[in-house]
């Protein structure tokens with residue numbers, strides 16, 4: 001039976017002020033009463049039981065995650081001592097999980113994505129796990145693109161790639177420039193990478209050794225602490241001096257752009273990475289003025305196409321268009337929709 005590693009180290013910078021370093025996107029309840037990380041755990045529990053679901057995070061977020069996910073054993077919360085991006089986090093998580101469940105398959109999932117069709121998603125996961133086990137491949141889930149987005153990875157497949165089947169990939173390109181993304185969009189042969197990966201634990205360590213030898217050397221030294229069955233903060237403290245030496249790089253650049261055995265399952269699962277307030281336009285209904293109003297009761301006079309997320313009782317928008325107005329925990333954002341990409345600068 002496979003294990004899962006849910007990645008919860010990021011802070012959803014483009015959703016400030018809803019998302020902050022201490023209360024990041026994955027802990028927000030945007031689409032139901034449950035937080036996005038809780039939804040992620042819930043969605044896969046038919047395929048992977050709680051005792052095999054692990055969370056990769058940091059000390060800042062670990063307490064809230066343990067509170068939100070009491071169904072997971074506390075030792076399944078893996079605390080990274082320093083933020084070093086997903087290559088280090090997935091290598092570390094893979095070592096940790098191998099110590100308990102050696103030679104199995106690992107499903108790596110982001111903690112902060114929306115997936116509307118959970119049943120199809122579980123079917124695709126089962127298919128991906130079987131593929132990785134049988135053929136020693138790395139499997140990712142591909143999404144049909146609807147715009148030339150530059151903040152995603154792209155996977156090239158053949159034109160014939162039908163949904164819910166496993167396909168060989170021709171190339172993987174992480175976050176292309178705008179001209180390249182436009183060409184990919186036009187080609188009809190490129191899918192978005194959803195950032196979900198399925199592989200054998202043994203295979204990912206071989207790929208890290210081949211393509212990221214510095215990471216592999218550090219992980220080999222870290223293993224001695226994992227073998228001593230250290231967990232939680234104690235493990236993070238023991239390995240901090242080693243983490244300092246990891247280059248800060250994602251698994252997408254470090255491994256996925258290099259590997260020869262990458263496979264993709266094109267799927268239609270109602271996926272959205274909710275990366276910025278733009279995503280609200282795709283996942284929430286608009287009112288008659290073209291605006292999206294969450295939580296507040298808003299009166300609009302000659303106001304159109306705004307995104308409003310406020311908890312105040314009375315709000316009026318007059319003569320304004322294409323604004324994002326969001327207030328949370330005493331922090332207020334007023335931003336033009338054209339400037340949404342700059343919200344992440346608040347974190348710098």
Ligand SMILES: Nc1nc2c(ncn2[C@@H]2O[C@H](COP(=O)(O)OP(=O)(O)O[C@H]3O[C@H](CO)[C@@H](O)[C@H](O)[C@@H]3O)[C@@H](O)[C@H]2O)c(=O)[nH]1
Nearest residue numbers: 007008009010056057085089110111152153193194195273
């Ligand atoms: N534990 C841990 N988690 C991390 C870390 N860095 C990021 N994460 C988590 O890993 C997931 C993906 O990280 P992002 O940093 O948000 O990735 P991205 O820029 O959006 O790009 C990835 O996802 C896209 C789809 O949303 C892909 O298209 C792209 O290729 C790539 O895989 C998120 O759930 C984030 O919380 C880390 O150092 N540690």
